[in-house]
Amino acid sequence: MLLPLVIGLPLLGFALLGLWGRRFGEPASGWVASLLVLASFLLGFYLLLQGGARWTLAEWLPGIPFSLRLDNLSGVMLMVVTGVGFLIHVWAIGYMHADPGYSRFFSYFNLFIAAMLLLVLGDSLPVVFIGWEGVGLASYLLIGFWYTERVNADSARKAFIVNRIGDLGFLLGMGLLWSMFGTLSISELAQKVEEGGYSFASLTLAGFFLLVGAMGKSAQVPLMVWLPDAMAGPTPVSALIHAATMVTAGVYLLVRHAFLLHGDAFLSGLIVAVGFLTAIYGALCSLGQWDIKRIVAYTTLSQLGFMFVAVGVGAYWVAIFHIVTHAFFKALMFMSSGSVIHALGGEQDVRKMGGMRKYLPVTHLHALVATAASGGLVPFAGFWSKDAILAYSFEYGPWLWALMMGASVLAALYSIRWYVLVFWGEYRGKEHPHESPAVMLWPNHILMGGAVGVGFIGLPYVIDYKNFLEPFLTQAIGDFPHEKLPVLTEWALIVISAVVAIAALLWGFRFFQRPMPDWYERFQSAALQGFYVDAVYNALLVNPTKALAGLLFGGDKGLLSGFGGLGGL
Template identity: 90%
Template sequence: MQENFLLPLIIALPLLGFVLLGLFGKRFGEPAAGWLASLLVLGSFLLGLFLLLQGGAKWTLAEWLPGIPFSLNLDNLSGVMLMVVAGVGFLIHVWAIGYMHGDPGYSRFFSYFNLFIAAMLVLVLGDSLPVVFIGWEGVGLASYLLIGFWYQERVNADSARKAFIVNRIGDLGFLLAMGLLWSMFGTLSISELVEKVEAGGYSFTTLTLAGFFLLIGAIGKSAQVPLMVWLPDAMAGPTPVSALIHAATMVTAGVYLLVRHAFILHGDGFLAGLIVAIGLLTAFYGALCSLGQWDIKRIVAYTTLSQLGFMFVAVGVGAYWVAIFHIVTHAFFKALMFMTSGSVIHALGGEQDVRQMGGMQKYLPATHLHGLVAAFASGGLVPLAGFWSKDAILAYSFEFGPWLWALMLLASVLAALYSIRWYVLVFWGDYRGKAHPHESPAVMLWPNHILMGGALGVGFIGLPYVIDYKNFIEPFLTKAIGDFPHEKLPVVTEWVLIIISAVVAIAALWWGFRFFQQKMPAWYERFQTAALQGFYADAVYNALLVNPAKGLAELLFGGDRGLLSGFASLGSLMGGLGALLARLETGALRFYLAGLLLALVLLVGWGVLR
């Protein structure tokens, strides 16, 4: 892998779009601003693909911070992530050209969008942790700007602040991890850290603690339990923002961070068990919450939580390449799911309540096809993309423990149910609203056509070994992640697991298709009441943390206000005394002589009396 000056250009292209559109966006106007932003992201994708086909690239600015170079690395792992970020990101940009049509902040939106892509590219290409952290904070800033894009409404601004603040908790973990790794190894270069960990001679306890802090960072960015509360509120932004954050960029950053540092995590039983527990809990939490939502975007947002839980479980059981494989398949079907939802919202004039939808297959035939494929891929229907990556996670879970496989199989049942529920409520039955639905323009349909192709076929790059077909992605990623020992399941066992997974997905999708067309029974309505509120996670946070913090802040503010009032009163007193004394400054000599005489008498009198 050679030094190549073209590597930073991958980041510079969308960064240039951010600057140009930020300064001169109104001059570009609509749709030129959207096409400029889109083509710059496409340029990053094509340049990254070119360098990846050349075997990768490195670029280093040695004199950056004392002992810490600014280094970028395009290897197989960061290359796959770059293809997802810039490739799917380009399609979302193009789709947004149609979706954001007529918005007063059109150019500002695409400026922020380019900033988001640039920051994410810094994150995935960074070869030293401080560089990664720049991208890490950059996507946090860009998400704040985009979630609160329609800041005129208070709820949108509050949602942006919530996402920003919750993610700062994870950022603290990232910073602590960097401090520990620097104290242990004297470097924050990821490439050098790999070599030093392989060489040994360090404290395993301290390395575990560093891995734990990295996990805290990943939990915040990938919205895992207990820091998951920001992600559903991120739906306050425009739908393209939801698609970009949830499918291709920000929320997958935590998974990528863990996979990039697999050399720290692998073989550590404590961290493995903790990651599995967090991922499993998040997979169930997100799935159950999704089954209770009425907002079309929040339904899909909670499905993202669930799928991220699957990725964390993959990392915990040592299936690092599978976690990235699921990121790839998820990017296609989740972006398709969000953008299909956006097309429906666009067709209904901004309506987001699925109770005002239904029957969209009659009015939006192309969008209906997109939604059908997205639902089936998300639900794990064989042979769509979501099935193969989910099945690989189940297989590794079985090796970890049959109990984990059983629980993950149940989570996959819930995935099938929330996917088909979304489809039925939006596209099946009779239309329940009052708008006049219309199909999306070509600029919105064609990106979804391409995503649909990916949701159908991208899973074939990672077929299980028992199928007589080459698995492309596993050996490709293993070169960058590391070849950790792994014993494959017996052929018969693997086939049995594949068949069970396929049959269970088909059965769950069919049962859900029939169930969600009926009137909901009383038990489901009770469940839905709790699920609609996210099982009161926000209420718990408010009771345990937010309200006590507000009470303490008000108390301290009251103390400050009282102290300041006291100082203000003292100032008024001194000012009044000064005004009184100022009156003694008459300028008359006889008045001053009389004063001196009086002072002399008082002084003599004090001396006599003493």
């Protein structure tokens, strides 16, 4: 009975703060929300130490139980969601100070954590789907939190609608799996797939539908257009939803269903292609942005592409490993950005920043570590997970390794560009910057420790033959054996990866401090517009649909006025 309580605690926070948040006031609302998330973390950690847990309500829907499962895979995700989530909650206590919607914000924040935990712990697909829709609802509420400004409300709607496209894929996948196997329990589906006796074409189609769902939630090409606009919400929202948790849900869904994907050359190739395109697209767009949060948003898009490539090449544990390292360094990157925004009275244009290392020395240290981890500098956390993806890519094909190495060079460049524009040079604005309060600095200290050290739980076999994470996750994901690379090849890949990251960071550090050449400014103007993908979507999809809607509405009005006239007669 303790397992539903893990989800119930933040849900209780949502209800309490939603109904009586104004009576709690500030900062009590923030601390109530934060401590309930911490309680979920401690309870989940305790159950994980006990060897996991299951909870089932047998009679829920006809033939479908309401079942929850805490195993090693969902346990790692639970630790990330509640652990990093707790730190972001505490940081938000300082960031949201004096906001008129303070308690409403923390109410939504707790709703999001509860929905994400339901998604992660669900052992039947309809239960996962409730959590899936719950995080969609919470992200809509949080992105449009400052709804009095039209642009924020529009961004929230855009995120919600684009995600519905992916959710349709999820629903179709569920329907097909039900028709094939007569169950939607993930544990039972794994058994039935192992037993065989099904149509391979149908299974591939079901896997494809689930992939469409994952592409929507994890903002993969071509459903990636909602993520940069989601920066309209407060910075803690960006850190929680678009770095540590919700956008990784699609990757988690694919890893949980590795038994559907493994050995299917079509699906594996498609996932690799989608992941690589997203990694490159996000990286190139990031290099053209001027808004500090949109720079980091596009870097998230790129890193999610790396996770998809890991799933496509069969490195399921590595995909989760990258989720863990990314949660630390990307949340730190967003929250360092938030500290700068806070110091500059809400300014988000990096052209009006610069020289922040003199004014915000502690935040500068956080940003430096986040940059090193994001750029893949050895021995920071991002290096080890990225290197593991590159090693598995080499096994898949040296051509893929070369392409992903190019993507990792871009990752180093966009990380160092963000750092240089904000923290180096001379201050170009008019505000008087001030360091953040302790309630905002301490969570970043802890995240900084994770960005430095969490990579050591998944070292390559030539350094640590039985690293902690691989056998731990394999128990839950399933063992899909593969040939390890020869020792010399593995070492060569590690050294090349390390040297390339150092060279790219050094080159970028010098390049972005100089005036930009003409070719870069031309590239930047296209990247700033996301290479006009939104304009193409508007021309091909949005505007024709609006015109059709206008036509139908005109017909409706004519028909109704005719009936009105007939009634009058």
